Amino acid sequence: MNLPDRTALESGAVLVSNALPSNPFVAFRGSVPAGVAAEGEAHGVAEFTARLLLSGTRRRSAAKLSDRLEGIGATLEFHNGEELLNFHGRCTRETLRETMGLLVECLSEPTFPPREIDRVRGELRNDLRIEADDTHARASRELGSLVFPKDHPYGRDPKGGEARVRQIRRSDLVSFHEEHVGPEALILSIVGDVDRKLIDRSVAEPLSRLKAEGSTVPVIPPPPPHKRRRVSIPMPHKAQVDIAIGAPAVSRRHEDFYALNLANLLFGRIGLYGRLGRNLRDEQGLAYYAYSSLEPRTAAGMWSLAAGVNPQNLAKALTSIRKELERLRSDPFSSEEIRDGKDNQVGSLIVSLERNAEVASELHRMEYYGLGMGFLEQYADIVHGISEGRVRDLAAKYFTPDDSSVVVAGPVGRAPPAW
Amino acid sequence: MPTHVDTLDNGLKVILRPIPDTKALSTWVVYRIGSRNEVPGMTGSTHWVEHMLFKGGGKLAKGDIDKMISRLGGKMNAFTDTDYTMYFETIPASEMDTALMIESERMRNAAFDPKEVEAERTVVISEREGAENQPEFAVEEELWGLAFHVHPYHWTPIGYKQDLATLARDPLYQHYLRYYAPNNAALILVGGFDPAVAMQHIREAFAPLKPEAPPEALRLSEPDQRGERRADLERPGPADLLAVGWHIPAAAHEDVPALIVLSTLLGGWRGLVPFAAGDWQPRSNRLYRALVDTKLATDVGVRLEAKLDPSLLIANATLAGGASLDRVESVLDRVVEGVRKTPAPKAEMDRARQQLRAWSRYEQDGVTFQGILLAAGEGLSSWDFGERLLAKAEKVRPEAVRDAARTYLVDSHRSVVRFHAQEDA
Numbered sequence: 001m002n003l004p005d006r007t008a009l010e011s012g013a014v015l016v017s018n019a020l021p022s023n024p025f026v027a028f029r030g031s032v033p034a035g036v037a038a039e040g041e042a043h044g045v046a047e048f049t050a051r052l053l054l055s056g057t058r059r060r061s062a063a064k065l066s067d068r069l070e071g072i073g074a075t076l077e078f079h080n081g082e083e084l085l086n087f088h089g090r091c092t093r094e095t096l097r098e099t100m101g102l103l104v105e106c107l108s109e110p111t112f113p114p115r116e117i118d119r120v121r122g123e124l125r126n127d128l129r130i131e132a133d134d135t136h137a138r139a140s141r142e143l144g145s146l147v148f149p150k151d152h153p154y155g156r157d158p159k160g161g162e163a164r165v166r167q168i169r170r171s172d173l174v175s176f177h178e179e180h181v182g183p184e185a186l187i188l189s190i191v192g193d194v195d196r197k198l199i200d201r202s203v204a205e206p207l208s209r210l211k212a213e214g215s216t217v218p219v220i221p222p223p224p225p226h227k228r229r230r231v232s233i234p235m236p237h238k239a240q241v242d243i244a245i246g247a248p249a250v251s252r253r254h255e256d257f258y259a260l261n262l263a264n265l266l267f268g269r270i271g272l273y274g275r276l277g278r279n280l281r282d283e284q285g286l287a288y289y290a291y292s293s294l295e296p297r298t299a300a301g302m303w304s305l306a307a308g309v310n311p312q313n314l315a316k317a318l319t320s321i322r323k324e325l326e327r328l329r330s331d332p333f334s335s336e337e338i339r340d341g342k343d344n345q346v347g348s349l350i351v352s353l354e355r356n357a358e359v360a361s362e363l364h365r366m367e368y369y370g371l372g373m374g375f376l377e378q379y380a381d382i383v384h385g386i387s388e389g390r391v392r393d394l395a396a397k398y399f400t401p402d403d404s405s406v407v408v409a410g411p412v413g414r415a416p417p418a419w
Numbered sequence: 420m421p422t423h424v425d426t427l428d429n430g431l432k433v434i435l436r437p438i439p440d441t442k443a444l445s446t447w448v449v450y451r452i453g454s455r456n457e458v459p460g461m462t463g464s465t466h467w468v469e470h471m472l473f474k475g476g477g478k479l480a481k482g483d484i485d486k487m488i489s490r491l492g493g494k495m496n497a498f499t500d501t502d503y504t505m506y507f508e509t510i511p512a513s514e515m516d517t518a519l520m521i522e523s524e525r526m527r528n529a530a531f532d533p534k535e536v537e538a539e540r541t542v543v544i545s546e547r548e549g550a551e552n553q554p555e556f557a558v559e560e561e562l563w564g565l566a567f568h569v570h571p572y573h574w575t576p577i578g579y580k581q582d583l584a585t586l587a588r589d590p591l592y593q594h595y596l597r598y599y600a601p602n603n604a605a606l607i608l609v610g611g612f613d614p615a616v617a618m619q620h621i622r623e624a625f626a627p628l629k630p631e632a633p634p635e636a637l638r639l640s641e642p643d644q645r646g647e648r649r650a651d652l653e654r655p656g657p658a659d660l661l662a663v664g665w666h667i668p669a670a671a672h673e674d675v676p677a678l679i680v681l682s683t684l685l686g687g688w689r690g691l692v693p694f695a696a697g698d699w700q701p702r703s704n705r706l707y708r709a710l711v712d713t714k715l716a717t718d719v720g721v722r723l724e725a726k727l728d729p730s731l732l733i734a735n736a737t738l739a740g741g742a743s744l745d746r747v748e749s750v751l752d753r754v755v756e757g758v759r760k761t762p763a764p765k766a767e768m769d770r771a772r773q774q775l776r777a778w779s780r781y782e783q784d785g786v787t788f789q790g791i792l793l794a795a796g797e798g799l800s801s802w803d804f805g806e807r808l809l810a811k812a813e814k815v816r817p818e819a820v821r822d823a824a825r826t827y828l829v830d831s832h833r834s835v836v837r838f839h840a841q842e843d844a
Contacts (some may be wrong), residue, residue, distance in 0.1 A: 022439070022440055025777075025783075062702075063702075063712070066702035067770065070701060070770055070774055072773060072777075073776060073777025073778070074777070075781075077698060090777075092777060092780060118714065119714050122740065123717045130657045130737075133655075136552075239548040239549075239551040270485075271482075271488075271489045278482075284538070285538035285539060285540065285542045286541065288546035308548075308552075310541070310548060340489060344489045345492065347492025347493065347510075347511060350442045350443050350492065352492070354443040354785035354787065355785035357784060358785070
């Protein structure tokens with residue numbers, strides 16, 4: 001892959017692009033800092049706003065907007081995140097200019113029609129009900145709120161809860177949009193059937209219509225300390241229990257990130273879920289899925305693991321997970337395991353960046369976290385430079401059973417799970 | 420895109436799509452065996468066999484496949500459908516021999532160690548129980564069971580829990596030996612390679628494998644449905660759900676291109692296989708306008724289930740709080756009546772065609788997605804099945820779409836499942 005092309009526009013927006021001519025269309029991925037972290041005490045407003053950006057602009061109704069987008073075969077989606085309002089989509093080389101025009105229109109001129117606000121309010125309430133009935137969603141949401149307590153943007157439900165969904169008014173959405181959605185700190189990555197001329201004409205030009213009006217970029221506070229807890233969420237009508245266990249980890253730019261990421265890969269991802277999956281799924285047949293995740297963000301991060309088990313096997317599964325965590329101290333990763341993990345990370349550069357959409361996401365991540373456009377070229381050296389001792393030490397430091405919160409959701413009693 | 424097709428003496432069909440300047444390689448093997456080849460009492464066996472084929476045998480010890488692909492930073496997986504089963508690895512193109520070795524061993528030499536079979540029983544049951552946690556799974560299973568009384572589409576590929584609890588190792592192994600053979604499979608390579616070199620390596624890996632007697636053609640066919648079938652499920656859940664399935668002909672039938680356009684008019688188009696679409700929700704379609712825009716539903720979808728045998732076109736809706744199933748069903752009826760009555764206007768047809776055209780490009784995003792399209796096509800008829808089908812669909816006239824609606828979206832040929840969400844006890 002060639003070095004990505006990066007352009008900073010006068011408005012503050014940054015364009016990053018890469019030509020991949022073998023995939024005959026264009027994928028794009030972008031963001032503005034208008035996620036949960038930007039909403040302050042007005043919980044739920046960022047999510048509500050994101051869901052309304054395809055609901056009508058000063059020039060077009062919601063129906064006309066979707067007719068036009070789908071009429072040119074393009075896709076455009078907006079999703080709220082903890083830090084960012086994200087958008088992504090696909091189009092062809094021929095329809096890139098018009099698609100970018102529609103994107104700019106949605107970002108800059110949404111009208112928040114009352115009828116659409118009502119529709120989205122109903123959709124949010126349904127989603128809250130659906131998530132409340134989903135064992136995996138319940139367990140992971142609860143864990144997030146324990147690891148990042150006191151309504152920290154990383155730990156609270158972006159939808160804000162039933163009461164907030166009922167309360168939010170159109171004026172809240174208009175104010176939030178005015179204050180936070182603009183070209184300042186906007187990042188847009190474009191990948192696929194593109195070249196410099198096309199980017200200038202069909203992307204930079206429409207994007208320059210997005211006027212800087214002093215949108216504020218939120219500072220994300222460090223989360224309050226994690227107070228570990230054990231929680232059971234009884235859902236007696238379900239067949240399976242979802243387990244979520246986790247603890248605070250590191251931010252993306254933290255010096256421990258790369259070694260901890262490798263440790264997480266070995267513990268609960270590589271092959272069919274690393275050591276954890278090998279134990280729970282492969283050797284004991286307790287779970288179809290059992291894996292761990294490392295989610296690094298700007299101000300902090302979380303490490304967690306998830307497994308779905310039959311209620312009769314819950315105690316056995318928890319005991320096995322605990323033993324597997326303790327084993328990180330008694331039987332640390334071997335040199336061979338660490339070597340395999342490094343090979344996996346270096347090799348995966350080719351495999352995980354074969355699609356336009358994947359490359360667009362990676363370029364976006366590089367720009368957002370300030371990793372530099374040469375990051376992909378340096379990645380193999382970064383991985384090879386991780387010391388074995390550091391991987392073992394960080395696994396033992398961060399993946400600790402006694403410092404983790406434990407949540408189970410499904411056909412379980414009210415008593416906290418034995419751990 | 421240039422695609423080379425060859426067949427080895429043992430019957431293995433080989434499809435090669437070289438993509439210059441690509442460093443990745445996606446290797447797919449599709450077997451013409453799915454849950455349609457199962458019999459009552461053995462439901463779920465094809466899917467269970469798929470799980471066993473990650474557990475070594477022949478030159479591969481348990482865990483070797485994981486290890487070999489992981490070291491390369493590759494990705495791999497497998498999918499069991501009603502009509503076919505597919506396995507893939509996407510790895511750096513320089514490591515082609517690794518993928519070929521894994522797939523040739525998997526084709527005839529899987530171990531089926533009794534201990535491993537037993538350990539996998541609970542994994543497969545756990546997979547099913549995870550699905551059972553979702554009300555949508557109950558609706559889906561009920562719908563196929565209602566629409567098919569004779570044909571094995573009656574059950575879904577995961578199988579029934581009581582069969583998974585009792586199936587023994589030997590019948591599973593026999594199922595594997597019977598259907599996993601070069602003459603019942605196709606090998607697909609997409610990515611950075613030279614076709615002549617690849618062909619040589621493929622011969623070395625697969626030519627020694629012996630063919631099996633060809634499987635007998637399935638003799639079961641579903642009798643015509645006479646009269647609407649309905650089921651009402653009353654269970655704990657967060658929202659009422661509606662699913663309606665109409666019988667449609669097999670994928671190779673000449674009316675399927677018109678049914679694709681019909682499905683697009685009703686629910687939008689998200690590609691031939693669902694992987695590329697992600698969360699994309701089309702909005703410029705009749706069901707979205709009639710049910711979501713009007714706040715009766717929060718989610719709608721239409722799926723044309725193109726299969727080897729006559730199958731279903733399915734419309735789903737997740738109801739908004741306070742909306743009634745009767746109301747939503749009557750609005751759906753009105754939408755269906757609309758497509759039966761009048762040909763779609765030009766602007767709507769153009770939009771549907773443009774979506775089909777654009778998605779035929781989006782689905783070519785990278786070697787893995789191209790591999791799945793070729794493999795799924797081969798599982799149904801031929802590697803270029805999807806391409807040919809979409810080319811035909813683009814030329815369908817509005818009158819043909821109306822006629823397809825009149826022929827197939829008939830109340831007496833449909834099955835309706837209504838999920839009445841109950842408060843959690």
